[in-house]
Amino acid sequence: MEVSVVVPTYRRTDYLEKCLDALKQQLKPAKQVIVTVRETDQETWAFLDRYPRGSLPLDLVCVEVPGVIAALDRGFSRASGEIIAMIDDDAQAFPDWIQRLEVHYQSNPRIGAVGGKDWIYDNGEPQPGNPQPVVGRLQWFGRPIGNHSLGFGEAREVDILKGVNMSFRKQAIGDLTFDPRLLGTGAQVHFEMSFCLALKRAGWRIIYDPNIAVNHYRAQRYDEDQRHTFIAEADYNQVYNETLAVLDHLWMPQRFAFLLWAVLIGTRSARGVVQTLRFLPQEQQWAIARLQSSLRGRWDAWRAWHRDPQTPTGATIYQG
Known part of the structure; x- marks a missing residue:
């Protein structure tokens, strides 16, 4: 091939x-x-x-x-x-x-x-x-x-x-x-x-x-996304992008479960309340800033998807 x-x-x-x-x-x-x-x-x-x-x-x-x-x-x-x-x-x-x-x-x-x-x-x-x-x-x-x-x-x-x-x-x-x-x-x-x-x-x-x-x-990136450094815009962007991709893929009941999990728990890179409390002692005000950018990314992606759910299409359907 x-x-x-x-x-x-x-x-x-x-x-x-x-x-x-x-x-x-x-x-x-x-x-x-x-x-x-x-x-x-x-x-x-x-x-x-x-x-x-x-x-x-x-x-x-x-x-x-x-x-x-x-x-x-x-x-x-x-x-x-x-x-x-x-x-x-x-x-x-x-x-x-x-x-x-x-x-x-x-x-x-x-x-x-x-x-x-x-x-x-x-x-x-x-x-x-x-x-x-x-x-x-x-x-x-x-x-x-x-x-x-x-x-x-x-x-x-x-x-x-x-x-x-x-x-x-x-x-x-x-x-x-x-x-x-x-x-x-x-x-x-x-x-x-x-x-x-x-x-x-x-x-x-x-x-x-x-x-x-x-x-x-891993080399330097020449944009707002800098590795190992918190930048609110980059954090917002990556959470927004992840949220859109997930909402496209899940069924409606799963979408509500996803948003509930994302807000209450989240991950190290896309913070929810539980992850914020986990990192609060060592990150202090930065933990709150990360939570704010993550929640903004989730909310704005949800609004954008709900307003116009343009699920990516174009892939060839497999005919087995």
């Missing part, structure tokens, strides 16, 4: 160089490596002009609109392979990355998406974490579970993949595009949740295999 790889990038040329170098080392070469570059990103254009591409089949795409959603829509529409894989510019794929992706698609025609594990590094140091058996699931009441960097064991079916290391069967995508309602000027957090859940609703299987791996050297 032919594989197109999409690499969205913005002003991170040192990381991009290593990402492209790793794609040169694939045991199964990509048919096409699409790098999407912002029109105004002169630094990256200059780098790509001098990059020694060798046999790497680079295809450069200019993007006029800020944000990863616009970049991916342009990149995916350009892809000609039967499989469209995505990797972040600050990640480096293991040599068997494409090879392992292909094996899953060949094993079952109902598999519409495959992703894997990202081994996280901050400032060059590997980040410890306890292995987690549950990865990429959406619980019945709408609580999303990630843990893609902490998965272990055999391949298994999931609901959600992580954008740094995911792929799709082009046939399954059909006319589906990334959700334009999502907020953010750069990362647009949770963009992959809406996309993956749309494929699930169309009847496709989504596979997570921790043996399909990339090293993820």
Whole structure:
């Protein structure tokens, strides 16, 4: 099967160089490596002009609109392979990355998406974490579970993949595009949740295999979303985006259970009352600020969804 790889990038040329170098080392070469570059990103254009591409089949795409959603829509529409894989510019794929992706698609025609594990590094140091058996699931009441960097064991079916290391069967995508309602000027957090859940609703299987791996050297983001730092706008955006994706996917009784859980309990990254009380002793006023931004994100997303529930469509319905 032919594989197109999409690499969205913005002003991170040192990381991009290593990402492209790793794609040169694939045991199964990509048919096409699409790098999407912002029109105004002169630094990256200059780098790509001098990059020694060798046999790497680079295809450069200019993007006029800020944000990863616009970049991916342009990149995916350009892809000609039967499989469209995505990797972040600050990640480096293991040599068997494409090879392992292909094996899953060949094993079952109902598999519409495959992703894997990202081994996280901050400032060059590997980040410890306890292995987690549950990865990429959406619980019945709408609580999303990630843990893609902490998965272990055999391949298994999931609901959600992580954008740094995911792929799709082009046939399954059909006319589906990334959700334009999502907020953010750069990362647009949770963009992959809406996309993956749309494929699930169309009847496709989504596979997570921790043996399909990339090293993820988490780099600076050039937008309001800064890792490890609380910024109210970024917090609001990611909660808003998550809420829209979940509301799209659940049935009405589940939606009310989700909103009740979200307000009363929540998670570390999308706070409810219980999580706020948990972190209040160490975070003090910042815990209250996080609660406020999370509740605003939940409320505004609910109002937007209720006013105009534009559930993403376009994925090809699986005909088994």
